[in-house]
Amino acid sequence: MLLKVTDLEISYGSKVTVTDANIELEKGEILSIVGESGSGKTTVIRAIMGCLPGNGSVSGGDIIFTGKSLLANTQEQWRQMCGTEVSMIFQDSGNMINPIRRIGEQFIAYILTHAPQTSRQDAYQLAIKMLDDVRLPNPDNVMRSYPFELSGGMRQRVGIAMAMTFSPKLLLADEPTSALDVTTQAQIIRQIVDVRNEYNAAVIIVTHNLGVASYMANKIIVMQNGRIVESGLREEVIGNPQHEYTRELLAAVPVVGGKRYYA
Template structure:
């Protein structure tokens, strides 16, 4: 699904038909479908009756304040809930297959080849005492045991170059603490995109960055969608980021979906007062 909006790669305004599709009233191509999902932690409800779908190549932003359930939604999709968490109702369907109840080996294969995740602080996920190159090569060869170290290194440098990192060879030889926050985040996105996943899940990928670097990360993610056809589900508290890059926006509060629709409609004509309050404090990108 393509469209135009703020910027050459901005969101599309698909209008009332897409709102109907969001409510299940019209047929859509589906890569991911979350159906009436409820998630609890030790019996306490964290997310209640969430339904959303993502089409191939589409960007959906999940917006809301801290504690609204945004991160729980995408961690549920990727099977990364903590031991205390479980999907207690509903279903998650990816490429026509239910993900609820998948075994460990199935999840590992899915995460390596069809889905990937970028975390809020990639630096915290990288081993501080190992160079970036060693970690990247190991990641590739674990997923593809037949890949030689030399081939994996070449592939890693190519991916770093695609993320517009200056001097990928130097980055490969660096430790995480030697890179800026924006560079670490781009390393994380490069690793996540190595196997061209159909769906990229991003948890607040710009929140720890300054405005200039936020814009750069958004540009890189839009380029990945354009070049790879990757669908993206991005969690953010920044409605400005969502408005700039998403095709549709889902607004959450207290574990429930308050609003879901095309970006232009949500931004220009919000139907819930909470969305309007977020818009009133929306920073520019």
């Protein structure tokens, strides 16, 4: 078992926002966590990443990754793990990139932070390879570009490339398509599936769209008001939903030609 989350409870001060969350994930699997805004989806993956904002904390349960409890990590152990063993793609990677520094400067700095023994030339070549792997045309030009010179989809691909640089075992994606147009959304979703296929990484993707989840996930978790109300294999959740909230989410998926398609 790569990741096992048991009875997870997350609090902000005295307020409990997520309770009784349980997740099991094997290497190479894709899990989608779906639900409306405020249901606790992002809070769960931020807890796994060790980056809960403000006074957020894990107040109950455990997070076991590769057989070890992440809750026992020191700050230095979190720093070493994030970006190498566990990486995250944010909702809009463009907002995570410094707008006044070229992509190449930031990518090289990212590599050297995690692998300080690497030469700048080797870091540059590794960045070029990663940009090429996510099918960005003319990677040299991308490295010379400022973020505002790239489209939203290109910036998101830069984020994916950086996240996968050190072949992490687990990739967390926080609504990575919500800021993109429909065509680019489909491209990014396919890109994440390709990343899983190439690196055999486990993926957890947070989305409010069950259509996206049904396309790419092996397993689906449905969250509502900080609780998991349904979970299971994709075929079970999509084909035979047990909870009324899951049925409501499925009913919101657009219908094409009078028939509803989920996969």
